[in-house]
Amino acid sequence: MPRILLLGGSGILGLEVLRILQNEHLEYVAPISTDLDIRDKDQLFRFVSELKPEWIINCAAWTNVDGAESSFEEATEINTKAVGNIGIAADLFGYKVVHISTDYVFDGETSEPYSEISSAHPLNKYGETKLQGETALLAVLPSAYVIRTSWLYGISGKNFVKTIAGKALRSEEAKVVDDQIGSPTSARDLASGILSILRIQPEPGIYNYSSSGSCSWFELAQKIYEIVGAHQALVQPISSNSLNSLTKRPKFSLLSKEKWISAGLSEVPNWEDSLQLMLPEIISESR
Ligand SMILES: NC(=O)c1ccc[n+]([C@@H]2O[C@H](COP(=O)([O-])OP(=O)(O)OC[C@H]3O[C@@H](n4cnc5c(N)ncnc54)[C@H](OP(=O)(O)O)[C@@H]3O)[C@@H](O)[C@H]2O)c1
Numbered sequence: 001m002p003r004i005l006l007l008g009g010s011g012i013l014g015l016e017v018l019r020i021l022q023n024e025h026l027e028y029v030a031p032i033s034t035d036l037d038i039r040d041k042d043q044l045f046r047f048v049s050e051l052k053p054e055w056i057i058n059c060a061a062w063t064n065v066d067g068a069e070s071s072f073e074e075a076t077e078i079n080t081k082a083v084g085n086i087g088i089a090a091d092l093f094g095y096k097v098v099h100i101s102t103d104y105v106f107d108g109e110t111s112e113p114y115s116e117i118s119s120a121h122p123l124n125k126y127g128e129t130k131l132q133g134e135t136a137l138l139a140v141l142p143s144a145y146v147i148r149t150s151w152l153y154g155i156s157g158k159n160f161v162k163t164i165a166g167k168a169l170r171s172e173e174a175k176v177v178d179d180q181i182g183s184p185t186s187a188r189d190l191a192s193g194i195l196s197i198l199r200i201q202p203e204p205g206i207y208n209y210s211s212s213g214s215c216s217w218f219e220l221a222q223k224i225y226e227i228v229g230a231h232q233a234l235v236q237p238i239s240s241n242s243l244n245s246l247t248k249r250p251k252f253s254l255l256s257k258e259k260w261i262s263a264g265l266s267e268v269p270n271w272e273d274s275l276q277l278m279l280p281e282i283i284s285e286s287r
Contacts (some may be wrong), residue, residue, distance in 0.1 A: 003097075004198075005053035006030040007038060007086075008060030011098065015156040018193035023196075029053070033060070038082040051088045054200055058099045059084055061130075065104070066247045068126035073248040079129035084136030091141045098197050100190075103182060103210070105149035108250025115256045116148075116206040123248035132271060134206065137179045143204045147190070150210045150253055151220075154187030154278070155285045161275070165283055168230040178218035178237035182253045183210035187272040193266040202263035208255035209272035214242050223272060229278050 002189070004021060008014040009030035021028040029051055036047050038060050048056070061079055067110045079146060083099060090097045104127035105120040106243040134146050148238045153161035162185065191211045220239045225232045240249065256269045 003051070003053045003055075004028040005061050005065050006013050006230055007036070007056065007058045008033075011059055011061075011063070012152050012157040012211040013187045013190060014059035016187040017059060019188075019193055019194055020191050023102045026171040026210065038086065039077045041082075041085045044082070044085055045092075048095065049093060052093065053095055054094055056086060056090055056097045056268040057100065057194060058083065058157055062126070063102070063125040065124060066245065067187055068129060069124065069247050072125045072129070074187070075126060075129045076132070078252075079126070080136055083133035084140060087137040087141035087144060089137075090144070096201075096268055097137065097141055098145060098194055099133070099137055099146050100194075101134050101146050101148045101206075102127065102130045103148060103253035103255055104250065105134070105148065106250055106253055107141065108180075108252040108278065110252060113254040113256035115207070115213045116259055119228070122274050125252060126247075138205070146206045147193065147197070149185050149190055150182045150255060151184040152187050152190065153184060155282055160184075160217065160220070161224060161279070162282055162286060164224045165228060165279060166286065168225045168228040168234075169283065171230055171234065171249040173226075173234050173236065174221050174222040175236050175238045176182060177240045177243065179240050180249055180251055180253075181214055182250075183212070183214050183255065184220050184271045184275065185210040186271075186278050188278060189267070189274055190267055191216055196266035200264060204238070207260050207263070207265070208257055209260055209265075210255045210257070211259065211274055212252050213270045213272065215271065220271075220275075223275060224279065227276060228283070241272075265279060
């Protein structure tokens with residue numbers, strides 16, 4: 001396997017990619033954001049021209065969905081401009097790119113899973129910056145791979161599964177929205193998926209990847225309470241409207257994995273199976 005540059009290796013997803021790179025003894029470099037700030041085009045170009053990676057895996061992003069509403073410029077720097085620059089650098093030096101995007105490029109006004117060619121129409125600024133990032137990348141580097149995923153959770157960083165597991169362990173109440181439907185996705189499963197792209201090198205372009213099956217955030221929280229052995233009655237359903245959030249989120253963001261499966265890429269496990277496997281590790285790492 002060739003030399004890999006991993007960006008965002010300290011994040012929820014990046015940490016799982018890093019684990020695989022280490023476990024499989026692959027040749028990689030994973031600079032932290034203070035060593036390589038992807039917003040700095042000169043630094044980025046210098047870094048990649050010296051390193052000469054065959055692949056760039058970009059897990060770096062502005063992921064604060066609510067924060068992007070008030071800090072649109074800052075989010076754009078990372079999610080759009082830097083991604084375009086990664087594409088320009090990769091094109092210039094002949095590197096391949098895998099970039100991660102989101103189900104939040106869609107508005108959720110459907111009841112059918114979104115395919116890679118469904119029209120994107122983000123409801124919030126974060127989704128806008130991510131959609132523009134995909135476009136910027138593919139415009140300069142049509143050979144790039146863009147993986148759209150959803151509801152990521154893992155060991156590192158702040159994420160819903162970790163937060164709710166903490167509440168369940170403390171037998172606290174959790175009020176959780178029951179009117180947004182999606183697929184919780186284990187960062188570990190997606191990390192294997194990214195590596196399968198490197199191995200198989202299917203047709204370039206956009207690919208959806210999330211767990212199979214679907215649930216609401218409320219059902220996900222209930223499942224976490226069940227696995228932890230806490231009373232499920234402590235989880236109460238609420239509506240998105242009751243949160244009075246200024247950030248709109250899609251009510252339905254299921255992603256079709258047909259293209260992924262047809263390309264012979266990695267397994268697409270059921271969300272409940274993956275959660276069952278990951279939760280004990282998430283809990284023990286948070287202690
Ligand atoms: N989390 C989700 O539910 C979700 C859902 C769908 C799609 N996604 C997408 O999946 C990908 C991974 O998300 P994640 O949840 O793993 O993200 P995350 O945990 O928030 O991690 C983000 C990573 O980006 C790095 N980063 C941020 N700004 C940077 C900069 N200017 N230069 C270099 N690195 C920078 C961070 O490094 P520092 O910590 O050092 O700043 C961190 O390693 C993203 O593209 C995200 O949009 C996430």
